[in-house]
Amino acid sequence: MSADLTIVPIETPSLGDRSYVVHDGEVAFVVDPERDIDRVLRTLEKHGVRLTDVFETHIHNDYVTGGLALAKHTGAAYYVNAEDEVSFERTPIRDDDTVEVGGRMRITALSTPGHTFSHLSYALTDAHAASGVDNSVGVFSGGSLLYGATGRPDLLGAEHTDALVRHQHASAHKLAELLPDQTEVFPTHGFGSFCAATQSDATESTIGQEKQSNPALAQDEETYVRELLDGLGAYPAYYAHMSPANAAGPSEPDLTPSVGGRPR
Template identity: 70%
Template sequence: MTDHSALPAGLAIRTIETPSLGDRSYVVHDGDVAFVIDPQRDIDRILEILRTDAVRLTHVFETHIHNDYVTGGFALAQATGAAYLTNADDNVEFDRTPLHDGDTVQIGDRMRVRAIHTPGHTFTHLSYALTDDAQPIAVFTGGSLLYGATGRPDLLGPDHTDALARHQHHSAHKLTHALPDDTEVYPTHGFGSFCSATQSETAQSTIGQEKRSNRALTQDEEDYVRDLLDGLGAWPAYYAHMAPTNSAGPEAPDLSLPESADPAELRHRIETGEWVVDLRTRTAFAAGHAPGTLNFGLDGSFSTYLGWLITWGTPVTLLGETAADVALAQRELVRIGIDRPAAHATGEPEQWSLDAPVSFPTATFADLELVRHHRDIVVLDVRRTEEHTAARIEGAVNIPIHELPRRLSDIPPGELWIHCAAGYRASIAASFLHVAGRTLVAVDDKFENAAKAGLHLVGPEA
């Protein structure tokens, strides 16, 4: 959580980071009353801030019907009695306070929030400008104007992408015309979220800074649209389930531990096609794991890749070294709408299986360079297509990790050396292929070391 103190005296903006999804939520208050922008599903984090700061929540705002996570807005409003505000044109199944472009909401004695229609990420997207004593001081831009970028316009389908990209350009300019240069910008997306069209390392910004650095504001419409659309890659498959869930008004999640499972039950779940997921690091998993288990480590983009690869509705059982690990995984999963694991187990692989643990080797790119001269191997690159196209090991086969479960038969025969950009996705892929009976080595190394090791790279960025 970040506290923004460079504000008028008495006002506070608390930033709640969800780095696993690349999103931020905001709690804003004047020491007495508060409002929230784009709350994540696990609302206990927000309730704790309200208790700690001793403020009363009166309003919950959504910038848009989110495509990348399940909102906590409806549940938070229900729990606190706060008004829940969304665009009047959003087709939702719950009672809310509808907002139109230009509507202003008074919160406490000092804070006023003005809705600004900023379509582009979605058609009904709203940004919210905060004024204190009639002076604009901040704007909460959701998936519209991000730091050095904008939200992607393709999540509603290809029929709308071009139109939304043009809306996004117009909306960025609308914000700069409506607000002073020193207005602080607080986006929801853009910190690793796939909802962002591009990524930025910037941690904070203002309208004036964005005028100088954001290509939506430095390029003309045609150049911006062309470059934006050319740079779009795949987005996680679970996104398709988020907007319908959010439009229905999701309830608060149950974060209590699921039932525990013994080795016999775990084997049964694996044999019936359920996912039994080992949450440990890729190093620990490679060294020894229960047969048939899959590796999605908590030390990486756990929920993003699990949600991307799984067939929606497949039961998930979680294996963690501690109950705290399982609880953290549950928290990550409820944020994308996987509400209740089927079961869990804690401890070590020896406690999770009726059979002895199994393992597979790991290596570096230097090892790969050495071995390719001595025996026939297949180099499998599981990075996204755009990463592979930009720079790749000559002769490598590319099957992006999110396509792997349904494309196992497309992988050539032979000994596999699996790599990605840093090792996390390679371990996920290795776990699937190990279950499939393939002979493999997982490359646990940064791709930047491939050329240093002497491997021949091709591509425009090689």
């Protein structure tokens, strides 16, 4: 990690997911926030930074997003893939678009279909890196490249699974080819999430480590496709309701403490 750039994961062990707050000491961006945005707001306050940008890697299937509510609450720009059909105003972002946050942090969107057709990963570089030093910091890979695994490709229906799993293989190779080996990998899913095709005990990784351990990078396409599809298990029924809810634009939740079992 670049000096003075801080990446704070916000973990939800019950879902096996992570959101991320990233800042330079003054301004911050957030990747894939969950609906309980109070955790993000507390993190921003603790670090004394101002939120300017919120990025979604994809329309999630396993939780209700807090992205729209967080953006409205703070006045931050809300980036969602221009290809996603949503019912709210967002800042559209596309493959190879770059967003500058605070003059130092540069985020480049990378099309990485597989978990969904419109999935994006976000590569972070440090504009203040010393001359001659690689400025790559990390990649927020959402449900694409996970630790020793990839996101599952079957959540959009059986008719799309074969195409998506092949996209997933190609997307993993795209990240491995574009990014230096020392680039840190920051996935949203994994950690026990049903959005992961397989599970890993790793808690951190780099592109170089994934080249050695990730089946998507170590296996040829046909072997990867066959073994991944053979290993897929069931996922929770509530997943069917999450993507429509997220595309509709969830509102900010009522987090008022209850008194005597009833909301205030």
